[in-house]
Amino acid sequence: DxxxxxxPKYLVTQMGNDKSIKCEQNLGHDTMYWYKQDxxxxxxxxxxxxxxxxxxxxxxxxxxxPKSPDKAxxxxxxxxxxxxDSAVYFCASSAYxxxxxxxxxxxxxxVT
Amino acid sequence: RKEVEQDPxxxxxxxxATVAFNCTYSNSASQSFFWYRQDCRKEPKLLMSVxxxxxxxxxxTAQLNRASQYISLLIRDSKLSxxxxxxxxxxxxGKSTFGDxxxxxxxx
Numbered sequence: 001d002x003x004x005x006x007x008p009k010y011l012v013t014q015m016g017n018d019k020s021i022k023c024e025q026n027l028g029h030d031t032m033y034w035y036k037q038d039x040x041x042x043x044x045x046x047x048x049x050x051x052x053x054x055x056x057x058x059x060x061x062x063x064x065x066p067k068s069p070d071k072a073x074x075x076x077x078x079x080x081x082x083x084x085d086s087a088v089y090f091c092a093s094s095a096y097x098x099x100x101x102x103x104x105x106x107x108x109x110x111v112t
Numbered sequence: 113r114k115e116v117e118q119d120p121x122x123x124x125x126x127x128x129a130t131v132a133f134n135c136t137y138s139n140s141a142s143q144s145f146f147w148y149r150q151d152c153r154k155e156p157k158l159l160m161s162v163x164x165x166x167x168x169x170x171x172x173t174a175q176l177n178r179a180s181q182y183i184s185l186l187i188r189d190s191k192l193s194x195x196x197x198x199x200x201x202x203x204x205x206g207k208s209t210f211g212d213x214x215x216x217x218x219x220x
Binding site: 031033042043048050090105106 | 146155158
């Protein structure tokens with residue numbers, strides 16, 4: 001059973017489009033995250049949710065809007081995609097804020 | 113100054129070598145510490161937690177020095193399969209901050 005699953009695995013789209021990435025975890029964790037890994041492989045936190053409540057928003061452009069319908073799901077919607085949004089986006093979860101993270105296998109977004 | 117700093121490497125070592133990675137962090141209030149491993153085009157995976165008393169898992173030893181705000185990872189008897197990027201992670205206030213990673217290549 002996959003612990004943290006995200007879809008799609010690959011996403012290729014044109015500038016200006018709107019796209020969504022979905023994430024689900026079956027670990028019973030309270031906290032979920034979105035991380036962005038750019039072309040230089042640097043991994044940066046974007047958002048953190050605890051039990052559906054936004055905890056961390058790391059100065060991400062408001063074109064990015066996370067949504068957590070319940071504590072097992074955290075989706076990411078991106079409006080008006082730009083070339084610089086091309087990256088791998090990882091969803092993750094943890095039992096509580098300072099415990100280890102469990103990552104999904106990533107969504108490779110390419111904006112052309 | 114970055115919150116978490118790692119030597120980026122790359123480290124290129126022969127099989128059987130011992131290699132050490134270091135990491136420093138700036139926030140003295142940080143509460144928990146980890147090493148992750150990331151293979152090419154894969155997600156990061158937890159390698160081990162890091163404690164002040166030091167902890168060992170087979171060929172891997174992790175150490176935390178809170179006074180110096182320093183974390184280390186020692187890999188003994190390197191295997192080809194150890195080739196990966198190693199990320200140190202510092203947690204505090206519900207946030208995990210990743211170092212930029214150290215790339216290790218183990219050669220035959």
